[in-house]
Amino acid sequence: MSRPNECWKPDLLRNRESRRQFSSSTVSTNASTNSLFSLHGSSSSSIYPTISRTETEPDVEVNHIKEGLSLGLQGSLESHAVNNSYLSQGSSLTIQFGNKRQNLNHKFCVILVGLPATGKSTISRDLINFLHSSHRTAHIRCSTFNAGNVRRKLSLRRPVSPFKAPEFNKSEDDLFNPKNSHKKEKYAKIALSKLLEALENDTCDLAIFDATNSTLERRGFVLQEIRSFNKAQYDTHVARIVANRSKDSAGNGEPISQPANAIHITPIFLQVSCTDPNFIKYNIHNKTFNQDYYDKPYEFAVSDFAKRLQQYHSQFVQFSKTEFDHYCKENVRVNEGSHNPNFGLFFFHIMNAGQFSADDSNMYYFPSQYCSDTAELINTMEYFIDNYSKMYGYGYIEKANAFLKSTITNSTPVASSSSDRSDLIDESVRRSNIVTLNETINDAYLQTL
Numbered sequence: 445m446s447r448p449n450e451c452w453k454p455d456l457l458r459n460r461e462s463r464r465q466f467s468s469s470t471v472s473t474n475a476s477t478n479s480l481f482s483l484h485g486s487s488s489s490s491i492y493p494t495i496s497r498t499e500t501e502p503d504v505e506v507n508h509i510k511e512g513l514s515l516g517l518q519g520s521l522e523s524h525a526v527n528n529s530y531l532s533q534g535s536s537l538t539i540q541f542g543n544k545r546q547n548l549n550h551k552f553c554v555i556l557v558g559l560p561a562t563g564k565s566t567i568s569r570d571l572i573n574f575l576h577s578s579h580r581t582a583h584i585r586c587s588t589f590n591a592g593n594v595r596r597k598l599s600l601r602r603p604v605s606p607f608k609a610p611e612f613n614k615s616e617d618d619l620f621n622p623k624n625s626h627k628k629e630k631y632a633k634i635a636l637s638k639l640l641e642a643l644e645n646d647t648c649d650l651a652i653f654d655a656t657n658s659t660l661e662r663r664g665f666v667l668q669e670i671r672s673f674n675k676a677q678y679d680t681h682v683a684r685i686v687a688n689r690s691k692d693s694a695g696n697g698e699p700i701s702q703p704a705n706a707i708h709i710t711p712i713f714l715q716v717s718c719t720d721p722n723f724i725k726y727n728i729h730n731k732t733f734n735q736d737y738y739d740k741p742y743e744f745a746v747s748d749f750a751k752r753l754q755q756y757h758s759q760f761v762q763f764s765k766t767e768f769d770h771y772c773k774e775n776v777r778v779n780e781g782s783h784n785p786n787f788g789l790f791f792f793h794i795m796n797a798g799q800f801s802a803d804d805s806n807m808y809y810f811p812s813q814y815c816s817d818t819a820e821l822i823n824t825m826e827y828f829i830d831n832y833s834k835m836y837g838y839g840y841i842e843k844a845n846a847f848l849k850s851t852i853t854n855s856t857p858v859a860s861s862s863s864d865r866s867d868l869i870d871e872s873v874r875r876s877n878i879v880t881l882n883e884t885i886n887d888a889y890l891q892t893l
């Protein structure tokens with residue numbers, strides 16, 4: 445398979461690039477205060493049409509959402525496609541790609557960063573949904589690799605006999621204690637290796653690594669794995685080309701600089717934060733229904749998860765520009781002296797379900813050469829981040845605030861997602877849950893976060 449000439453650059457990016465002097469030899473990274481792609485304009489207060497969320501909880505470690513989407517989403521996709529005209533309005537990005545994959549060997553890894561219950565998995569599902577509903581990225585096959593699901597699968601406590609009661613008050617506390625973090629690392633490593641395997645086997649194009657990735661060590665490890673993967677791919681394919689050349693006395697064949705079939709992964713960090721006390725309470729409440737806690741008393745689940753959050757917080761390091769710059773330099777250093785192209789690095793941030801803009805913390809590193817897939821994906825992701833609260837977050841924001849209101853409403857329950865049970869619970873239970881939440885997630889506790 446020959447590699448297409450992939451280094452097409454939309455004018456808008458070229459202009460930006462030259463303005464900011466992006467270059468793969470002189471690393472120039474940007475904590476952009478403005479939107480990289482200004483075509484989307486500023487956020488307006490109009491509510492964007494809702495796009496249905498993929499309503500399923502991932503039941504195994506891999507939640508593979510197939511190309512083409514489920515039938516259930518078709519209606520909303522059609523209506524959204526009409527509303528997706530923003531992608532060409534006022535933009536120099538006018539080339540239509542249809543549903544063709546542009547470069548089979550160019551893959552993406554979205555590395556989530558964020559404390560427990562900040563909305564990482566939910567926002568990932570929304571991102572996949574959005575990418576599939578946007579015609580420029582609809583062809584991208586996305587999969588999620590969740591370290592928590594690997595942990596649950598491998599450490600599932602099964603009752604030894606059907607007559608034995610479930611272990612109600614047993615906590616995973618020990619596992620989340622920072623001094624035992626090595627025990628937890630193995631689950632993350634398994635999830636990451638499955639992710640790399642899926643990209644290598646071409647069963648997906650964009651893989652989301654769903655874990656807290658809360659420490660510098662972890663993030664450094666993930667990037668190191670991706671770099672090694674890229675390098676191994678490149679070396680293998682260069683070796684093949686060299687071997688073929690020596691057989692070919694005419695010296696024809698593929699250029700070494702672009703080995704066909706060498707897969708290259710571009711890392712994209714997506715940090716998700718939640719600082720609003722109401723959201724923290726509501727999210728913890730929803731977590732009490734997940735696989736770790738569904739069989740445990742509510743009070744126990746709330747206090748156990750609150751403790752987990754505190755333990756994570758004690759070692760959590762926010763993603764920073766220094767960290768971003770460091771990775772960019774590492775990429776250049778590793779690729780120095782080889783033709784292995786440096787495919788860039790990106791960072792996005794969603795805070796409080798997009799209620800407050802965090803876009804000035806987004807960071808973009810476009811190397812001197814990158815493929816059109818990258819431009820399209822980053823463009824679409826930036827739009828998703830900028831407009832998250834209007835497109836997806838507002839329903840959640842309303843529900844979280846309504847749930848914690850002390851006033852009793854007799855409104856008819858609305859359809860809820862599988863991870864959001866607050867609509868389904870009885871009013872008296874809700875009141876008692878709120879008392880428990882307020883007692884546990886009190887001001888003193890919130891001060892510690």
Ligand SMILES: Nc1ncnc2c1ncn2[C@@H]1O[C@H](COP(=O)(O)OP(=O)(O)OP(=O)(O)O)[C@@H](O)[C@H]1O
Binds near residue numbers: 558559566592727
């Ligand atoms: N943006 C959001 N939209 C809708 N619901 C949300 C959002 N953010 C958080 N929630 C609610 O909070 C709960 C926790 O969110 P989620 O499971 O996505 O967090 P997480 O960061 O992936 O957690 P963990 O790290 O523990 O796996 C969900 O069950 C959901 O009900």
Ligand SMILES: O=P(O)(O)OC[C@H]1O[C@](O)(CO)[C@@H](O)[C@@H]1O
Binds near residue numbers: 561593657
């Ligand atoms: O390996 P990390 O980064 O701690 O992230 C995975 C963990 O995050 C959690 O989702 C936090 O609630 C756990 O389910 C899971 O074990």
